[in-house]
Amino acid sequence: MTSSGGTAHSVHHRPGLTVSDPSPPEYDVKRPPVSAVSANTAASMPATASSAMGRRTMTPMLTPGRRAAPPRGRGSDVLRARGGPRAARPVSFAAMPPPVRRTITEPARVRFAPSPTGLLHIGGARTALFNWLVARNTGGTFVLRLEDTDRERSTAESEAQIYRAMEWLGLDWDEGPYRQSERDEVYADAVERLKASGAVYASWETDADMDAQRQAAREDKRAPVVRGRRDWTDADLARFRDEGRVPVWRFGVDVGGRTVIDDFVRGEVAFEHAAIEDFVVARSDGTPTYNLAAAVDDHAMGITHAIRGEDHLSNTPKQMMVIRALGGTPPEYAHVPMILGPDKKRLSKRHGAASVEELRDQGYVRDAVINALALLGWSYDDKTTRFTVDELVERFTVARISRSPAVFDLKKLDHINGRYLRTLSDQEFGDALVEWLRHDGFFTRHGDGTEDLVRRTVPSVKRKMTRLNEYETLAGWLFRDLEMQPDAWAVLEGDVKHAIQVVGGGLGRLDALPDWTQDAIKDVLLDQLHIMGSNARDFLEPQRIAITGSTVSTGIYESLALLGRDESLRRYRATMGRLAELWNA
RNA sequence: GGCGCAUUCGUCUAGGGGCCUAGGACGCCGCCCUCUCACGGCGGUAACACGGGUUCAAAUCCCGUAUGCGCUACCA
Numbered sequence: 001m002t003s004s005g006g007t008a009h010s011v012h013h014r015p016g017l018t019v020s021d022p023s024p025p026e027y028d029v030k031r032p033p034v035s036a037v038s039a040n041t042a043a044s045m046p047a048t049a050s051s052a053m054g055r056r057t058m059t060p061m062l063t064p065g066r067r068a069a070p071p072r073g074r075g076s077d078v079l080r081a082r083g084g085p086r087a088a089r090p091v092s093f094a095a096m097p098p099p100v101r102r103t104i105t106e107p108a109r110v111r112f113a114p115s116p117t118g119l120l121h122i123g124g125a126r127t128a129l130f131n132w133l134v135a136r137n138t139g140g141t142f143v144l145r146l147e148d149t150d151r152e153r154s155t156a157e158s159e160a161q162i163y164r165a166m167e168w169l170g171l172d173w174d175e176g177p178y179r180q181s182e183r184d185e186v187y188a189d190a191v192e193r194l195k196a197s198g199a200v201y202a203s204w205e206t207d208a209d210m211d212a213q214r215q216a217a218r219e220d221k222r223a224p225v226v227r228g229r230r231d232w233t234d235a236d237l238a239r240f241r242d243e244g245r246v247p248v249w250r251f252g253v254d255v256g257g258r259t260v261i262d263d264f265v266r267g268e269v270a271f272e273h274a275a276i277e278d279f280v281v282a283r284s285d286g287t288p289t290y291n292l293a294a295a296v297d298d299h300a301m302g303i304t305h306a307i308r309g310e311d312h313l314s315n316t317p318k319q320m321m322v323i324r325a326l327g328g329t330p331p332e333y334a335h336v337p338m339i340l341g342p343d344k345k346r347l348s349k350r351h352g353a354a355s356v357e358e359l360r361d362q363g364y365v366r367d368a369v370i371n372a373l374a375l376l377g378w379s380y381d382d383k384t385t386r387f388t389v390d391e392l393v394e395r396f397t398v399a400r401i402s403r404s405p406a407v408f409d410l411k412k413l414d415h416i417n418g419r420y421l422r423t424l425s426d427q428e429f430g431d432a433l434v435e436w437l438r439h440d441g442f443f444t445r446h447g448d449g450t451e452d453l454v455r456r457t458v459p460s461v462k463r464k465m466t467r468l469n470e471y472e473t474l475a476g477w478l479f480r481d482l483e484m485q486p487d488a489w490a491v492l493e494g495d496v497k498h499a500i501q502v503v504g505g506g507l508g509r510l511d512a513l514p515d516w517t518q519d520a521i522k523d524v525l526l527d528q529l530h531i532m533g534s535n536a537r538d539f540l541e542p543q544r545i546a547i548t549g550s551t552v553s554t555g556i557y558e559s560l561a562l563l564g565r566d567e568s569l570r571r572y573r574a575t576m577g578r579l580a581e582l583w584n585a
Numbered sequence: 586g587g588c589g590c591a592u593u594c595g596u597c598u599a600g601g602g603g604c605c606u607a608g609g610a611c612g613c614c615g616c617c618c619u620c621u622c623a624c625g626g627c628g629g630u631a632a633c634a635c636g637g638g639u640u641c642a643a644a645u646c647c648c649g650u651a652u653g654c655g656c657u658a659c660c661a
Contacts, residue, residue, distance in 0.1 A: 101601095115661045150660055207659085214657090223587045224657060248659055266590070275588050275657085283659040290661045314589055314656035337591080338654070346654080375597065375610090382599035385610050402598075405654065409596050412611045422624075464623050474622085525620095540620040552622050 102264060103399035108140035109304045115147040116158040119355035120165040122408055123339040123347050126373045130336060131307045132171045133396040143301060144176035149293050165356035169366060180293050187288035190296045199325035200281050202247035203228030204240050225277035249282040259317035264334035264398045271317045279318050295319035299328040307334040334398045337377050338405045363468030365432060368417040376406045418466035429462050430455045436468040446479040457562060460554040477548040478562060482571045484549040492545055499542050500579050505532055506543045507572040518561040546575040
């Protein structure tokens with residue numbers, strides 16, 4: 001394998017491009033179910049949120065020398081030419097092996113580095129998940145780092161929300177959270193070293209100067225890059241100082257070079273330096289910019305693999321340059337595709353349940369969300385769509401991350417959520433439901449004593465629910481006095497005479513029923529149905545409405561059993577009363 | 586404007602020259618089950634962006650075009 005990342009100017013060779021292997025093609029070799037990674041997961045599988053969850057202590061500054069350099073060898077990379085050699089016959093160029101997709105097998109030190117400037121939305125959560133999966137899968141380390149160098153936009157609430165969302169998802173981090181705002185010395189030190197080596201220079205130009213440069217380049221159809229003058233005379237400098245000008249520090253890009261990223265998901269991506277401007281590394285107030293801080297931290301924290309959104313791809317060469325100028329080796333990169341809203345635009349608050357916490361509030365459960373997130377931009381094979389978290393940990397590999405952006409589909413999440421809920425035992429479902437209802441304030445509204453009743457409804461609601469927030473509409477009628485919903489009343493009102501006959505018939509039989517069990521209720525109602533010669537729907541639907549006031553509820557027999565004899569009969573009579581009133585009017 | 590990335594059913598995707606008259610899942614439609622809504626079962630609808638090239642053979646490789654997205658800040 002060539003050195004990934006590639007030094008500037010380096011030429012990259014693909015070993016496979018030289019046709020030298022005469023070994024017979026391995027046709028029909030099914031893709032190995034998983035790459036070698038699963039072997040070492042057993043030991044690292046405490047997938048349950050355990051260790052570092054909530055470990056909020058700040059580990060002090062890390063410096064490059066602090067920990068042993070992580071293994072960088074690629075000897076263990078799985079080189080996998082899918083499908084094997086194409087042609088056994090005359091070797092033509094068209095038969096060259098396909099691009100190799102590597103994966104990560106050695107213990108990886110990865111990081112999730114959100115900027116606390118808003119909600120953790122599903123795009124960020126997905127990135128966090130992928131990193132976490134790689135860490136757990138390889139027996140590596142998951143680092144959480146807050147990129148809060150933008151003091152204006154970073155907020156404590158946002159930071160807290162990120163922690164809450166990650167904890168809910170069970171994405172426990174092993175180190176951190178580090179805050180860049182608390183690592184000033186690290187960046188200052190790095191900038192000093194860059195100054196000393198001449199990698200950066202003071203740029204005295206005004207904003208107007210730079211805008212003019214960019215504008216000129218643009219009109220010239222050239223890359224809109226900016227380069228500061230480095231040949232000011234002493235007199236110039238003296239004048240600037242007199243004027244009170246303060247320089248920014250720019251990275252002096254080696255204009256003739258190029259940087260190649262050997263990306264895990266995109267393959268080799270090359271950038272000519274001529275199109276990269278001398279980017280600012282330290283602002284005039286001395287604070288670091290993103291491209292400096294991110295690079296310095298990845299290096300200082302010994303990050304071996306940077307798995308992040310594709311929006312960072314274009315900035316990657318800058319970060320690689322910084323790290324190299326510091327004498328380091330950049331991490332390897334995997335740029336995952338963006339997640340878009342239904343309108344194919346970048347995800348934002350406008351897109352409904354775009355934040356992780358909103359998903360929870362709407363009654364989606366953790367495992368379903370994880371499952372859905374994992375399938376956004378990643379797949380295991382051509383069939384499998386359900387995964388437990390443990391299975392994801394075992395099977396995830398960056399080699400199977402897709403390259404194109406994905407639209408997040410709530411309908412699909414609904415399906416996964418419902419499917420997941422139905423796999424739970426009644427006990428587990430009850431626990432999840434009660435927890436969610438408590439969080440939603442259900443017991444505040446209906447009283448703490450209702451938990452027992454909620455649990456008794458579980459068998460009736462479980463297979464009907466897709467989201468936990470549907471409980472209220474399905475079973476809410478049980479917890480309040482009879483409230484006739486307009487659409488339900490309309491059904492009875494549509495044929496008052498029939499309604500009176502049918503509801504009255506049901507009431508008569510139930511009133512005389514000796515033992516109030518679901519089976520007995522069912523028998524007697526069905527018997528009455530036959531006696532009246534009515535069809536099931538015409539007879540049974542009014543019964544539901546009579547006691548629930550709704551057209552949507554748990555099953556009718558179950559509902560009556562749950563309500564209890566006295567309350568059921570009371571509601572029947574109330575409904576009959578209203579019907580009689582209407583009839584007499 | 587420059588640079589980069591991407592493009593398979595409405596959506597998520599499988600696919601890496603012949604296993605593809607393109608597979609799965611969600612959605613949608615129909616049927617069955619049925620006390621509503623669901624669930625479940627069965628069946629159906631629907632895609633290789635376009636144009637060239639390479640090849641006996643292209644969804645797959647190459648080139649171009651189009652479109653979308655990203656970066657292009659003293660934002661991250």
